[in-house]
Amino acid sequence: MSFDSVSALFSNVWSIFLIVLFFGGSIFVHELGHFLAARKRGLKVARFSIGFGPKICAWTGKDGVEYRLSWLPLGGYVALPQLADMREIEGDSGDDPESLPQVGYASKFIVFVAGALFNVLFAFVLACVLWGIGQPLSNDAATTRVGHVSATMPGTNVPSPASEAGIRIGDTVRAIDGVTVKDWSSFKQALIMSSGRAPDGRPRTVFTIERDGQTSDLVLYPRLSADESLRMVGISPYYDLSVQEVTANSLGAKAGFKPGDEIMAADGTPIHNAALLSEVLSRQTGSPVKITVKRSGAPVELNLPARTEAAAAAIIPGVGFTVGYKLVHVSPFAQISEMVVTTFRTLGSLLNPKSDIGLSKVSGPVGIVYIFYGAAGAGIAAVLWFTILININLAIFNLLPIPVLDGGHILFATIAKLRGRALPRNFIMSAQQVFIVLLFSMILYVSFFDVRRWVGDVRASQETAAPAKAAK
Numbered sequence: 001m002s003f004d005s006v007s008a009l010f011s012n013v014w015s016i017f018l019i020v021l022f023f024g025g026s027i028f029v030h031e032l033g034h035f036l037a038a039r040k041r042g043l044k045v046a047r048f049s050i051g052f053g054p055k056i057c058a059w060t061g062k063d064g065v066e067y068r069l070s071w072l073p074l075g076g077y078v079a080l081p082q083l084a085d086m087r088e089i090e091g092d093s094g095d096d097p098e099s100l101p102q103v104g105y106a107s108k109f110i111v112f113v114a115g116a117l118f119n120v121l122f123a124f125v126l127a128c129v130l131w132g133i134g135q136p137l138s139n140d141a142a143t144t145r146v147g148h149v150s151a152t153m154p155g156t157n158v159p160s161p162a163s164e165a166g167i168r169i170g171d172t173v174r175a176i177d178g179v180t181v182k183d184w185s186s187f188k189q190a191l192i193m194s195s196g197r198a199p200d201g202r203p204r205t206v207f208t209i210e211r212d213g214q215t216s217d218l219v220l221y222p223r224l225s226a227d228e229s230l231r232m233v234g235i236s237p238y239y240d241l242s243v244q245e246v247t248a249n250s251l252g253a254k255a256g257f258k259p260g261d262e263i264m265a266a267d268g269t270p271i272h273n274a275a276l277l278s279e280v281l282s283r284q285t286g287s288p289v290k291i292t293v294k295r296s297g298a299p300v301e302l303n304l305p306a307r308t309e310a311a312a313a314a315i316i317p318g319v320g321f322t323v324g325y326k327l328v329h330v331s332p333f334a335q336i337s338e339m340v341v342t343t344f345r346t347l348g349s350l351l352n353p354k355s356d357i358g359l360s361k362v363s364g365p366v367g368i369v370y371i372f373y374g375a376a377g378a379g380i381a382a383v384l385w386f387t388i389l390i391n392i393n394l395a396i397f398n399l400l401p402i403p404v405l406d407g408g409h410i411l412f413a414t415i416a417k418l419r420g421r422a423l424p425r426n427f428i429m430s431a432q433q434v435f436i437v438l439l440f441s442m443i444l445y446v447s448f449f450d451v452r453r454w455v456g457d458v459r460a461s462q463e464t465a466a467p468a469k470a471a472k
Contacts, residue, residue: 015376022387023372024050026119027076030394033118034078034111041107044100047079073365083108084409084428108413112406116395120336123391127332130384134327140239141184142326144173147238147273153223160234161220167209167235169272174215175208184237191222192230193345195354203231203356224356227456231356238272239323243293250318255304257319261293274323278315281307335385339392347396359442360449367450403428403435 027050038045045063049055051070058068070076081097140147149167150160173181176190196204203222208215222231243261246253263271266280267289281289281304289304304316315321349357363371368390375382399407408431416422 015373018376018380018383019369019372022383023368023390024073026122026387026391026394029118029122029391030115030398031076031078033114033116034080037111037114038078038080038083041103041111043080043082043103043107043111045078046081047077049079050076052077080111083111105413105417109410112409112413113399115406116399119391119395119398123336123339123388123395124332126384126388126391127335130335130381130388131329131332133381134329135381135385136325136379137183137328138239138323138325140237140323143184143237143239144181144187145238146171146173146235148236148276148279150234150236150275150279153225153232153234158223161222162233162235165207165218165220165233167207167218167220167233168211169276170211170238172210173207174210177206178208189342189345191233193349193355193357194222194231195349195352195356197354205231205233227453228361229356230361236273236275241271241274241277242322242324243319244322245320247318247320251305251307252316252319255291255316256300256302257293257316258295261295261300263291263321264294264299265292266290274315274321281315335388336392339389340396342389343393343396359446362446364443364446364450366447367453370450370454402439403431404439408432408435 031048031050035045035048045065047066047068049068049070051073052075053070053072055068055070058066060066082100082103146162146167146169149162149169151163152158153160173187175181176187177194177196179190179194181187181190191205194203194205196206198204198221203224205220205222207218207220209218220233222233224230225232241263243257243259243263245259246257263277265271266277267284269276269280271277271280286306286308288306291302291304293300293302307317346357346362349355350359350362371386372383375386398405399410401407401411403412412423412428
């Protein structure tokens with residue numbers, strides 16, 4: 001077995017370990033909240049399960065609670081027969097809800113809210129850790145300044161909305177539809193979730209930009225592009241592009257590129273973006289190009305030999321680029337508040353009929369695992385960040401007033417409290433059965449698109465790697 005194979009195996013094992021630890025841990029923490037609150041309030045706890053469906057393994061503790069790991073890793077549950085009769089979903093625990101003591105509204109509310117509260121507390125603890133170690137923020141992600149404006153949308157002859165609206169390299173985007181953007185991530189999020197429409201139904205957004213110290217509004221008509229049909233306008237961020245590595249005997253090495261070189265210009269065009277460099281070089285395929293780099297603080301001119309069509313796929317064959325990054329220490333309160341806003345904004349986009357965001361854009365368990373896998377490869381900070389986001393999402397989603405979820409149980413308990421008597425058991429069971437079918441149907445639906453995205457990303461990675469390897 002080669003070293004690369006051993007390294008890949010170790011990487012996969014490590015990624016799986018992190019997924020189990022942090023994704024499984026997030027579910028465990030949620031159910032632990034219900035469990036501890038129920039025990040504190042003196043309620044009967046019949047079962048503590050991670051996952052749904054048939055059990056993989058189970059044991060009964062000295063406290064009389066059945067602890068189990070189940071086959072369907074779509075969440076978990078704590079069987080509390082005094083609070084909700086969920087036998088048709090969770091399975092029969094051997095307890096008759098009718099024979100157990102009644103529970104007051106306060107106890108119901110505390111137990112149902114405890115799961116979400118524990119998720120928030122867990123997220124806060126992780127946010128404190130992330131605050132301490134710092135988050136790596138790449139220079140391209142830290143800006144809203146425009147570094148490249150595409151003439152057309154990728155793979156088409158359709159003019160890009162940015163070029164049509166007159167956006168220029170060097171412009172700084174300050175807001176989209178009145179929503180302030182502070183970095184490229186918030187810019188993309190605000191654009192994708194924007195819901196403005198022109199009278200003819202086309203997507204419409206208003207960019208507030210700063211140019212030469214002056215602020216103005218530009219109207220853009222985004223295109224629904226890429227496999228996900230997301231709103232795009234054809235711009236990418238402004239940053240300094242530097243050489244990270246140079247492969248020996250490659251075209252880049254023969255041209256004289258060295259690690260640490262900062263790309264300043266190509267064919268006389270100032271370069272502050274990899275896409276712009278690629279565009280300038282693509283116009284000169286088959287011809288040599290003069291490239292100016294900054295080396296040890298001084299400009300150096302290099303002559304890049306003519307490239308073939310195959311070599312052009314690698315921008316400069318044999319040269320690996322970096323945009324650089326810095327560590328940022330964001331307070332846990334700022335992290336949590338930003339994720340809460342993001343979650344509610346996403347929910348708002350899903351419910352807004354004018355939005356282009358649908359359930360097919362949402363990630364289910366498969367998508368979450370895939371993102372965790374990618375985050376594991378990016379480092380522990382990325383894993384922590386995504387785990388914090390997952391826990392905030394879990395807390396908010398579970399408190400939605402939907403039957404089967406914690407918020408649905410709170411809704412039923414509140415209605416019963418206001419009307420002075422419990423809701424009919426048959427009504428509650430029917431509502432839960434309907435919504436559990438809808439919930440699992442939604443999970444299957446989004447999982448289909450998760451798998452399609454996963455497969456598409458793997459294929460795209462393989463297609464990108466093939467010409468780049470050949471170009472070396």
